[in-house]
Amino acid sequence: MSTVLIIGATSAIAHETSRKFASEGADLLLVARNGAKLQANADDLTARGAYGIRTFILDANDFARHSELLDAVRSAFPDGLNYALVAYGTLPDQAEVAADAAAAADAFTTNATSVIALLTHLAGLFEEQKHGAIAVISSVAGDRGRPSNYVYGAAKGAVSLFTQGLRARMAKHNVSVTTIKPGFVDTPMTAEVPKNPLFADPSDVGVRIHKAMKKGQDIVYVPAFWRGVMGVIRAIPERIFKRLDL
Amino acid sequence: MGKPTAASQRAFQSWGRYPKSTPERIIAVRDRMNLPKLGKDDSTVLAYGQGRSYGDVCLNNGATLLGTSALDRFIDFNKDTGLLRAEAGTTLSDVLSQTIPQGWFLPVSPGTKFVSLGGAIANDIHGKNHHVAGTFGRHVSRFELVRSSGEKLVCSPKENSELFNATIAGLGLTGLITWIELQMKPIESDQIDVITTRFRSLDEFLALSAEANKESPYVVAWIDGLRSEGRGLLMQGDHAPAGPDASLPSFEADQKARISTPFDAPGWLLNPVSIRAFNAAYFRKQTTNIKRDRVHYNPYFYPLDAIRDWNRGYGKRGLLQYQCVVPFDDSNVTVQELLSRIAESGAGSFLAVIKMFGDIPSPGMMSFPRPGITLALDFANKGEKTIQLFHSLDAIVRQAGGAVYPAKDACMSAESFRAYFPRWEEFSIYIDPAFSSSFWRRVTS
Numbered sequence: 001m002s003t004v005l006i007i008g009a010t011s012a013i014a015h016e017t018s019r020k021f022a023s024e025g026a027d028l029l030l031v032a033r034n035g036a037k038l039q040a041n042a043d044d045l046t047a048r049g050a051y052g053i054r055t056f057i058l059d060a061n062d063f064a065r066h067s068e069l070l071d072a073v074r075s076a077f078p079d080g081l082n083y084a085l086v087a088y089g090t091l092p093d094q095a096e097v098a099a100d101a102a103a104a105a106d107a108f109t110t111n112a113t114s115v116i117a118l119l120t121h122l123a124g125l126f127e128e129q130k131h132g133a134i135a136v137i138s139s140v141a142g143d144r145g146r147p148s149n150y151v152y153g154a155a156k157g158a159v160s161l162f163t164q165g166l167r168a169r170m171a172k173h174n175v176s177v178t179t180i181k182p183g184f185v186d187t188p189m190t191a192e193v194p195k196n197p198l199f200a201d202p203s204d205v206g207v208r209i210h211k212a213m214k215k216g217q218d219i220v221y222v223p224a225f226w227r228g229v230m231g232v233i234r235a236i237p238e239r240i241f242k243r244l245d246l
Numbered sequence: 247m248g249k250p251t252a253a254s255q256r257a258f259q260s261w262g263r264y265p266k267s268t269p270e271r272i273i274a275v276r277d278r279m280n281l282p283k284l285g286k287d288d289s290t291v292l293a294y295g296q297g298r299s300y301g302d303v304c305l306n307n308g309a310t311l312l313g314t315s316a317l318d319r320f321i322d323f324n325k326d327t328g329l330l331r332a333e334a335g336t337t338l339s340d341v342l343s344q345t346i347p348q349g350w351f352l353p354v355s356p357g358t359k360f361v362s363l364g365g366a367i368a369n370d371i372h373g374k375n376h377h378v379a380g381t382f383g384r385h386v387s388r389f390e391l392v393r394s395s396g397e398k399l400v401c402s403p404k405e406n407s408e409l410f411n412a413t414i415a416g417l418g419l420t421g422l423i424t425w426i427e428l429q430m431k432p433i434e435s436d437q438i439d440v441i442t443t444r445f446r447s448l449d450e451f452l453a454l455s456a457e458a459n460k461e462s463p464y465v466v467a468w469i470d471g472l473r474s475e476g477r478g479l480l481m482q483g484d485h486a487p488a489g490p491d492a493s494l495p496s497f498e499a500d501q502k503a504r505i506s507t508p509f510d511a512p513g514w515l516l517n518p519v520s521i522r523a524f525n526a527a528y529f530r531k532q533t534t535n536i537k538r539d540r541v542h543y544n545p546y547f548y549p550l551d552a553i554r555d556w557n558r559g560y561g562k563r564g565l566l567q568y569q570c571v572v573p574f575d576d577s578n579v580t581v582q583e584l585l586s587r588i589a590e591s592g593a594g595s596f597l598a599v600i601k602m603f604g605d606i607p608s609p610g611m612m613s614f615p616r617p618g619i620t621l622a623l624d625f626a627n628k629g630e631k632t633i634q635l636f637h638s639l640d641a642i643v644r645q646a647g648g649a650v651y652p653a654k655d656a657c658m659s660a661e662s663f664r665a666y667f668p669r670w671e672e673f674s675i676y677i678d679p680a681f682s683s684s685f686w687r688r689v690t691s
Contacts, residue, residue: 012276012316036279040319047320047332048344188276202316 001051003077004028007060007069007118008088010037012187013137015044016206017085017213022050029076031056031069032088060088060114070121080129083213084122086115086136089156091189097151104151111155116162123166126175134170135178135213136163140221142181143230146246167218176216180209183226258311261557262300263564264627264656267307267684276316278333278424284312284394285680291394292683293418295335295362299369300567301656302684303417309682312422314364320344321425328430329387334364334423339551342543347495350430351485351543353385357599359548364423369653370415370610374464374483374547377604381615383414384608389426394680398424403609412676415610417652419677419686433485435492438464438546440483442537444529448476448578448585452619455602458482470525471598471623474589476582477529478600486540511559521594560626566656568636569622571603572648577619580646584621584639591635595623611669614651622654633657652685663689 004021008014009030018028022045030045032038035057042053056072058065073081092107115136126132141149142156160179167177184190184199205222212220221227236244258269270289273282285291292306295314305311317335324330328350330341338352339359345351356371365371370383379385388402391413399421401410413420441462445451451467458465462482469478486492550556557565572580581600588595598621605617625632636657643650649666650658664670674690 037277040277040279040321043321044319047323186274188274191274 002026002082003080005031005073005081005084005122007031007058007084007086008137009041009055010034011087011089011137011189012202013182013185013205013209014085014087015041016203017087017209018045018206019048019203020206020210021083022046022048025049025051026083027052027077029054029056029073031058033057033059060118061109063114063117066118066121069118070125073125080131081125082132084126084132084134085209085213086118086122086134088115089137089139089189091149092152094149094151107151108155108158111152112158112162115159119162119166123170126170127173130173131175133176133178133213133216134166135180135209137180137182137209138163140181140183140226140230144234144241148246176213176218178209178212178217179219180212180222181219181226181230182222183229185222257297258294258305258313259297260301260304260656261298262566262627262654262656263557263560263562264566265302265305265307265684267302267305269306269311270308271310272313273310274313274316275335275422278317278319278390281392281422281424282312284392284422284678285310290682291422291680293334293364293368293422295365296337296360298358298361298365299653300565301652301654302688303369303652303655304365305684306682307684314362317424323348325350328432329427330430331425331427332363333425334367334389335362337362338366345430346433346436346543349432349434349494351433353429353431354379354382355547357548358551360551363426363428364418367414367423367426368416368418370608370613370615371653372603372615374466374601376606376615377459377465377602378463378606380604380606381415381608381610381613383610383613384606385429386414387427387429389413390424391421392424393421393678409676411609411611412673413610414608415613416673416676417612417683417685419681419683421678421681434488434494435486436495436543437486437492437540438483438543439486440481440539440541440546442532442539443480443482444478444532444535445480446475446477448582451476451478451480451600452578452602454480459602459604466599466601468528469585469598469600469621470529471585471588471595472522472525474582474586476585476600478598479529479532483546492540510562560624563627563629566625566627566632566636567622567654568625568639569620569651569654570639570643570648571614571616571618571620571651572643572646573616573618576646580642580648581619581621583642587638587642588623588635591631591638593625593628593632593635595625597624598622612652612667612673614649614653616649618648622651652689655685658689660689660691 004026006014006018010032038055042055046053054076089111097104097107138160139156141153142160145153163177163179170177185202185205186199187202200223208222289309291310291312293314294304294311314335317333319333321331325348355373366382370381372381391399391401399406445454462484464483467478467480600621603615603620640662644665
């Protein structure tokens with residue numbers, strides 16, 4: 001039986017990933033801000049076959065409580081943690097963060113700084129136990145800064161770079177670090193974004209993340225065609241790119 | 247919530263893809279404890295689950311649809327008693343994949359498992375076991391109904407019983423169903439024992455079916471819709487007992503469709519010649535009069551689910567289904583008349599199904615099944631010609647005192663609807679003022 005930590009467990013993608021673990025009879029510790037939503041997801045995972053479910057209410061921006069979470073993980077899983085997924089994030093309104101410095105800093109804190117802080121705590125635990133798999137949801141938006149969402153993109157870019165470095169550090173300790181880069185996914189986060197055929201279903205994304213964590217893959221684009229799309233976008237020379245309205 | 251794009255509007259159609267519909271707004275419902283305001287502005291709302299009803303009961307043209315596909319959490323499942331509580335957008339497929347390994351099956355199942363629990367209540371669906379189990383609504387012990395006033399009401403045969411009776415078969419018009427509690431039925435294996443018997447006339451079907459209804463919980467027949475004499479195959483089945491070749495799977499992943507229909511088939515593909523050839527081959531595929539098989543529940547209950555988007559096989563104009571029930575008195579004469587009328591119209595149907603409903607009443611005041619013979623046929627939509635045929639079938643059904651199934655309908659007139667569902671006025675007082683549908687506007691205009 002595997003032990004699983006999901007941070008941001010009420011996100012649609014995280015919940016779909018949790019369902020895959022639950023169906024295998026895993027023991028899960030779910031972390032999120034909203035207790036009622038978290039409990040609804042916990043009940044769902046219990047009915048779907050989870051061996052055990054624990055919940056921990058945390059606002060990831062409350063840095064002072066990060067070590068408390070780590071203590072909870074250690075006491076919940078005294079025999080070790082097999083899988084950790086960091087899945088939370090917010091999609092800020094670009095017009096707002098372009099004009100308001102405090103809002104831009106907040107968006108960066110939620111999407112990058114707090115993720116980096118949590119991963120630093122987790123890295124210590126995994127380095128000690130010398131096995132396990134970490135996965136972090138970054139985004140294709142982190143592959144190149146675009147005028148339409150560069151604050152979100154910068155935060156995700158920071159997460160992608162941080163996890164790249166962490167991956168090399170943890171490889172020596174038999175711990176995999178997977179950077180997940182989803183494209184558009186039909187979730188509450190993108191509720192205000194007009195839908196198009198490129199939007200992926202969160203359950204397909206969850207299945208892919210579960211598989212990537214099991215295999216300990218490095219960088220995973222979901223769906224896979226985004227790797228090609230972002231390859232093209234990264235290859236456009238800056239003097240042309242800056243004139244494009246992307 | 248943003249304005250829907252053309253692409254997302256295309257996704258919110260009904261299974262028959264007729265009539266075409268353009269919702270003004272689509273609101274995804276994701277959290278049963280934090281619902282969007284129902285019916286803001288002056289636009290009406292309607293829950294849209296999986297879009298598996300054929301006509302327009304799931305459509306709200308020019309107004310708002312509440313997409314419930316993300317409202318798919320289990321709340322509780324008791325492995326010992328089989329009592330399931332789940333959010334209304336959960337599909338029957340999802341339910342089965344969790345409950346079958348624990349030894350529990352749906353008490354009533356339609357011909358596809360890709361429908362939502364909420365849709366199963368709203369249409370009060372029926373299955374091959376109607377003669378012993380009645381409709382889906384009979385097995386629902388409770389559900390939560392949220393009204394546009396903000397009231398959240400738990401409805402059961404004891405609490406808010408009038409709204410319970412109005413919501414079962416209430417076509418989604420009484421409010422938003424957020425969760426339901428359902429009593430599942432115990433099984434010992436995931437296999438079904440099937441006996442298939444050939445019949446060559448309607449009278450033979452009636453005699454065989456009456457006998458089979460006494461012997462088996464599942465009985466349904468395929469009938470050759472191109473010929474008026476009523477030849478076909480009667481299939482009776484039951485869950486196989488546990489044994490060396492039949493047991494429960496340890497965990498079953500959701501069955502993915504193996505074949506898909508990636509594009510719209512050309513309209514000429516289903517023509518009288520191809521359908522005649524299919525029907526003749528199907529009738530003769532078994533060489534003996536009686537055949538016994540043991541099959542997995544998927545091909546037995548959900549043969550068409552193996553072909554994703556099979557409705558696209560009917561081409562761009564879509565398909566129209568006609569399902570009626572006619573009372574037992576003179577039912578042989580009436581069904582004969584319907585088959586003759588269809589045969590002489592030349593509009594071929596290759597998915598024609600006939601079954602004897604039982605007399606177990608549904609709590610739903612607008613429920614479709616009633617004692618008698620039900621006949622269901624698929625037709626390619628040939629426009630006015632098909633609609634005229636349906637109106638002439640309606641005349642026969644009305645004369646006989648029968649009814650047509652709203653979940654499959656896109657054509658019945660307001661006059662026919664009122665004849666089929668005499669309690670519609672009593673029902674209409676329970677409709678939530680913020681809720682409406684394309685179907686309801688059509689049959690009450």
